[in-house]
Amino acid sequence: MKKQIAILGSTGSIGTQALQVIEEHPDLYEAYVLTANNRVDMLIEQARKFRPEAVVIANEERYNQLKEALADLPIKVYAGSEALCEVVTDQHIDMVLTAMVGYAGLKPTMHAIKAHKPIALANKETLVVAGELINELAHVNRTPILPVDSEHSAVFQCLAGEADTPIEKVILTASGGPFRTYTHEQLAHVTRQQALKHPNWSMGAKITIDSASMMNKGFEVMEAKWLFGVKPEQIEVVVHPQSIVHSMVQFEDGAIKAQLGMPDMRLPIQYAFSYPQRIKASFPRINWMNCAELTFEQPDLERFRNLALAYEAIHRGGNMPCIVNAANEVVVEAFLNDRISFLGMSDVIEQTMSRASFLAKPSYEDYVATDAEVRRLAAELIH
Ligand code: NDP
Numbered sequence: 001m002k003k004q005i006a007i008l009g010s011t012g013s014i015g016t017q018a019l020q021v022i023e024e025h026p027d028l029y030e031a032y033v034l035t036a037n038n039r040v041d042m043l044i045e046q047a048r049k050f051r052p053e054a055v056v057i058a059n060e061e062r063y064n065q066l067k068e069a070l071a072d073l074p075i076k077v078y079a080g081s082e083a084l085c086e087v088v089t090d091q092h093i094d095m096v097l098t099a100m101v102g103y104a105g106l107k108p109t110m111h112a113i114k115a116h117k118p119i120a121l122a123n124k125e126t127l128v129v130a131g132e133l134i135n136e137l138a139h140v141n142r143t144p145i146l147p148v149d150s151e152h153s154a155v156f157q158c159l160a161g162e163a164d165t166p167i168e169k170v171i172l173t174a175s176g177g178p179f180r181t182y183t184h185e186q187l188a189h190v191t192r193q194q195a196l197k198h199p200n201w202s203m204g205a206k207i208t209i210d211s212a213s214m215m216n217k218g219f220e221v222m223e224a225k226w227l228f229g230v231k232p233e234q235i236e237v238v239v240h241p242q243s244i245v246h247s248m249v250q251f252e253d254g255a256i257k258a259q260l261g262m263p264d265m266r267l268p269i270q271y272a273f274s275y276p277q278r279i280k281a282s283f284p285r286i287n288w289m290n291c292a293e294l295t296f297e298q299p300d301l302e303r304f305r306n307l308a309l310a311y312e313a314i315h316r317g318g319n320m321p322c323i324v325n326a327a328n329e330v331v332v333e334a335f336l337n338d339r340i341s342f343l344g345m346s347d348v349i350e351q352t353m354s355r356a357s358f359l360a361k362p363s364y365e366d367y368v369a370t371d372a373e374v375r376r377l378a379a380e381l382i383h
Pocket residue numbers: 008009010011012013014015035036037038039040058081098099100101102104122123124125148149150201202203204205206207265
């Protein structure tokens with residue numbers, strides 16, 4: 001029986017790499033659902049090649065084009081964000097890979113969990129916004145959540161065989177991004193093009209900007225807290241510019257386990273698909289002769305204020321991470337459209353954090369309201 005996989009966001013960086021994993025193991029995996037937001041041409045191409053049961057285009061204006069292009073094939077075609085929530089509940093789906101970007105991933109992920117579909121979670125914003133709620137939902141429905149984010153996959157791999165071993169510390173590595181060595185003055189003038197050039201990873205635009213500002217690492221601390229049930233004080237961030245050590249776990253006897261590899265997302269994607277097995281892969285291997293050194297340094301919370309703001313949000317809890325996430329989505333979009341400076345992003349996030357309504361025990365409806373309120377506030381602050 002081949003594992004039937006629904007890929008939410010199949011046209012993105014993670015989505016296309018997931019399809020490469022499926023292509024490499026046609027005997028094990030099949031793409032059952034493919035979805036996109038706007039890139040309809042790529043979705044058509046993927047559908048013709050992988051022949052899924054269904055495709056969804058979130059942007060309803062692209063529906064007719066998609067429907068007509070696939071008219072000769074027995075593929076169900078849907079449109080709209082509600083369709084994403086419905087399609088993941090199909091009884092034949094064995095796993096849902098959440099590879100959409102941003103807050104939009106939350107609702108379909110909740111529907112998939114309620115339908116007892118194991119989640120391969122790339123969409124970290126889901127846990128940033130509503131980690132507590134997602135954990136409760138996964139617990140009640142006994143739905144496993146398998147990390148795809150490379151750091152969390154590394155931690156997860158280090159924990160194999162350690163089910164009852166207490167964790168002393170989780171050590172998340174960070175590349176430091178393209179501006180690791182920049183001064184505050186230099187950061188004031190960096191451009192979108194510079195920020196989009198990540199030294200080690202090729203990823204979607206939003207996460208690439210988050211990596212440059214180190215907001216990504218702040219989000220990953222939140223993600224680790226919910227995935228591994230550790231306290232924020234037990235999570236250490238270490239800058240490791242070579243991106244070879246993907247993350248580490250320190251146990252109570254002082255032993256540290258690390259997972260190493262090339263910076264290639266296909267490995268963590270495949271591990272989530274194949275867990276608890278490891279299966280053969282043809283991805284490039286490390287050549288140790290090319291790794292002259294592996295170095296580690298402290299992150300600088302003064303130059304990378306987003307990381308400090310993320311820590312503050314973790315400590316305040318409640319809907320504060322949701323506030324930071326929504327403000328961040330608005331400023332990153334503005335930065336990508338040259339409407340705000342690199343450092344201006346942190347200013348808007350900080351101001352939004354002090355202005356938005358704080359809720360200590362938010363419900364799902366509260367998160368929806370917070371997200372909407374913050375998007376309004378942040379947009380006003382940018383103008
Ligand atoms: P991309 O921007 O490359 O792809 C995003 C995908 O989501 C695309 O298929 C896009 O469709 C779709 N999408 C975007 N917005 C919406 C929406 N509102 N409704 C429905 N679909 C939407 O992102 P990445 O692949 O880089 O990242 C995906 C997620 O994985 C993010 O949460 C990111 O943080 C996480 N992640 C990514 C890593 C990476 O290496 N790329 C590493 C670790 C985590 P369309 O193409 O039509 O726009």
